[in-house]
Amino acid sequence: MSLYRRIMQRVAKHFSKQGFQPSDYGEENGELVFSNGREEVLVKILFEEEADRVLLYEALASVLEKSQEYSMVYVAAPRMVGEEAETASFMKKGVGLILYDDYGVEEKVPAESRFKKPLSRQVQQPAETQSVERSLRRIESLIRDLSERVDSLEKAYFSLLREVRELKSLVERRTMAVEKPVEKPLPRIGEQAETEKLPSFLRDNPWVEILSKRTEENPEA
C-alpha cells in the first residue's frame, strides 16, 4: 500500500466515525470527497514530502474556491507543517484543518458547516407555511361559496314551501266548494265519516239511493 493511500485511509477513518463515507478519491490532486447521504465534505490532503506553509495556504485558497459546492471543506496537513501554521486564517474562513502523523489524525480546526439543509429548512419552512396558508385560503373561499349556496337554497326552499302551502289551501278551499253541495243528497246512506272513507265510484253516486230503495219499489210500476 502506498504512503498516499495510507494517509488517505487515516483521514477516511476519521470521517467515517462521523458517518461519512468516501465517495471520490482524487489521488492526483490529493482531494477526497466524503458523503453521509445529505452532506458532502471536501478534504484536500497535503503530503509530507512537498508540504510547507506556502503550499498549506495555497491549499486553503483552493478549497475555499470550492467551498460553495460542499457542506464543509478541510485541509489535511502533516502535523509538523500544520502546527506551525496560523490557524486563525482557517477559523476565519471556516475551513477545517486536520493534522496527521504516523500515529493518527487530529482535527485542529473544525470546519464551519456550509450545509444547505439547515439553510433550506429555514427557506422551506416559510414555503410550507405559505402552502398551508394557501390551502387555508382556498378552504375559506370554498366555505364561503358553500355558505352562499346554502343560503340561496334555503331561500328557494322557503319560497317553495310558501307556494305549496298557498296551493294546498287553494285546493282545499276549491274541494270544499265543490264537495259541499253534493254531500247533501246522501242523507240515507251512512254517516258522513263513513262516506268519506268510500271509494270514489261510491261517493255521490245516485245509484246508491236508487238501489237502497229496491224493496220499497215495484219495478213494473
Add this chain to the structure above:
Amino acid sequence: MSEAYKRSHVLGMDYGTSFFKYGPISLGETPELAENRGYFPDKDAIMTRIMGEGREVVVGKDIPLYLEAREDLPSRLVYPFRNGVIDKNDGRAWQVVEEISRMALREFTPKEEGFNGFYVVASLSAVAPRYMYEKLFDIYRRIDSEEHTVAAVTIIPQPLAVAISHKVPTSVVVESGHGNTQITPISRYPVRTAIIALNRGGGDANSITAEILKDSGYGDLAKEETVVRQVKEQIGLVPRSLDEAIRFGRENPDKLGVVINIPGTRLRITLEENGWLRFLIGEYVFNPNHEIFQSYFARGMPRPGDVKVGDTFFLGMIDMAEAIVQSIERCPVELQPYLYRQIILSGGNFEWRVPQGLENTCVNSVDKIKMMLGEKGLVETGVVMASSPKYSVWRGCIVYGYAVPEGFKWSWDRMEGWMKFR
C-alpha cells in the same frame, strides 16, 4: 245479518271475456285481476306427477307452471266466457268458473272472528240466459256448503254495472267485446225486453284484417290470430265516410302507407298502395253493409249471421246505430230522449285512434256513432266512452252490493235481490 256487516263484506266478481276481476269493497278503487281461463293438465304428464297434485283444473297465476308444450294445448286451455255465454252442458267451462270463483273467495277470506261469509255480487253478460244464473248460484251454494264463505249472492248484467259505476241512472250501454256487442237500455233497471245483441265484435274486425293481410301478400301471417289482432290494433281506422275515405286514400297513398313491426319478432308488414284498406277494418265494426265488403264475403270471409244462443237472438249485419235506435225504440216513448242523451260505449272494440293529419278523414268511436245517428235524423244525442272500462263492471258490482238492502230476497221474476243458502 246486519246492513253494516253486509256493506263491509261486499265482494264483486266480474266474469269478463278475457279477464276475471274480483275482490272485496276494502280494495278501494281497483280489483284483483286474473285471466278468465282454466288449464286442464294431462294427469299422466311427468310434471303433473312431480308436482304431486291431482288438480283437475288449474286457474289464476299458477297456470304458467302447468302449461305444457303440446299440440293439444288449445283444447286444454279453456276460456269459458269467450263469447259471453257458456253452453249449459259445457262441463269443463263450468268447472273453470267454479274453480276461479273458489280461488277469489279463498284469497280474501279473512281470519277474523265473526266472519260469516261475503255478500257476492257477480256480473254476467246482458245476454246470459237464465240457466247461466242457475248454474252460477249452484256453484256458490256448493262453495258455501264446503267453505262457509258466501253469506248471499246476487247476479247483475254487466251493462247495468257499467251504468252504475258511471253514476248514470238512465242510459244505453253499448258493450262491444271480442265475440259480440250488446245494447242495453237502462232506466233504473235494465230494460230486458229492449236488449239487442249483435253477432259482431272484435273477432270480426280481426277477420277483415286477415283478408287485408292476404290481399297485401301476407297470407301466411293471416293465419295467426295474435299477429292479426296486433295488426288490427296498429292500422285499423274508422272512416268519417267510407266512400270519401277510400277516395282520399287512393289519391294520397303516402298518407296512409304504413310499416308495422310485430314486437319481439323480425316481422315487418308494409302497406303502401293498399293503405286505404285500413278504413275497412273500422267501418266493418260499425257497418258491414257497404258493397265493398260483398267481395270479401264472395271470396269466403264468413258473413256475420243471425244466431240464437240460449234465449237470445244475435243479429249479424245490422249497423250499430240502427241497433241502438231499435233498442231504444223498444222503450217507452217518453223515456227515449233521455236514453239518446246518455249512450255509453264500453269495451275494447271501441278503442280506435285518429292519427295526426287524418282528422278530416278519420273519427273515434264516439264521433262515428254520433254521425251515424245524425244520418238517421237524431242530432240531439250524447255519446261517451266508458272511463276505466277494465274496472267499471267490478265497481258497479260493489256499488250494487253496498246499496241493495240485505233483506231484499232474490226474485226470479225481477232477476235481482240476494240469494241466500242458509
